[in-house]
Amino acid sequence: MPSVTRLTPADHRRVPWKNGGGVTTELAVEPMADGRFLWRVSIADVVEPGPFSAFPGYDRLIAVVEGDGMRLSVDGAPPVERHRMDPAFAFPGEAPVWCEPTAGPIRDVNLMLDRASATGALTLLTGPASGCADGRRVDGHRAGGAVVLVHALAGTLTVTLDGAGALSVPVGHSLLLRDAAALVEVEAAAEGVCAEVRLR
Known part of the structure; x- marks a missing residue:
């Protein structure tokens, strides 16, 4: 049966990054029994260059929603730039990623998906x-x-x-x-x- 749930800012949860480099705001998440999550939608503020946390076994999609943009270096590949409201960029969660804002702090939205499910x-x-x-x-x-x-x-x-x-x-x-x-x-x-x- 279809269901609809309204979520307000009071339902959001502030969660530290796995690497300790910042905090993300979870809009919604679906936990699984083994401590992992099936999917998660979150918004994060990036104020300075740094690495992304590793999420082995996940596929990630990310897009800039505030600020100018960011430059992503994924697993040694040439850097990719994404600017505000550009289409989402997809990459594997286990890949090493370096992120650098292009012109001041940004805010991005993330969708993470358990790849197997x-x-x-x-x-x-x-x-x-x-x-x-x-x-x-x-x-x-x-x-x-x-x-x-x-x-x-x-x-x-x-x-x-x-x-x-x-x-x-x-x-x-x-x-x-x-x-x-x-x-x-x-x-x-x-x-x-x-x-x-x-x-x-």
């Missing part, structure tokens, strides 16, 4: 006149899967479940959907993120 996608949503440098925008996004997490970064998002009414998601809040399909719409100048988890 799940796949997923991380989509950034921007409404008209939201200020994306290259003019791109996504006014509506069809989402579905075992789990869908919709989080409002700015303004208000509207989530319409198939066969049901519309739900508003204000800034800083999230909507957690299970076994449901929905249309996520973004009002003018609003921004958000949609994480979709599919079980293997």
Whole structure:
């Protein structure tokens, strides 16, 4: 049966990085019996260059949502740059990663997935006149899967479940959907993120 759970900032949990280099804010997480998690969506502030924590057995998707951007060096490969609201960048959680903000502190959103159990996608949503440098925008996004997490970064998002009414998601809040399909719409100048988890 489909289910819908509203999450407010009071539901968020501040968690130290595994390497001690900072703190991440968990928007939502699904624990497993062995102490690992099946998936996690979180937001982290990066204020200075440094390594990422290692998460063996996980696939990671990351995107910059505040600040200019970051430069990632993954497992010795040439550095990759991602700027604010660029498409998410995927990499293996066990790979050594060095992160360097390109012009001051940034905030990024992360989707982590237990590789043996799940796949997923991380989509950034921007409404008209939201200020994306290259003019791109996504006014509506069809989402579905075992789990869908919709989080409002700015303004208000509207989530319409198939066969049901519309739900508003204000800034800083999230909507957690299970076994449901929905249309996520973004009002003018609003921004958000949609994480979709599919079980293997």
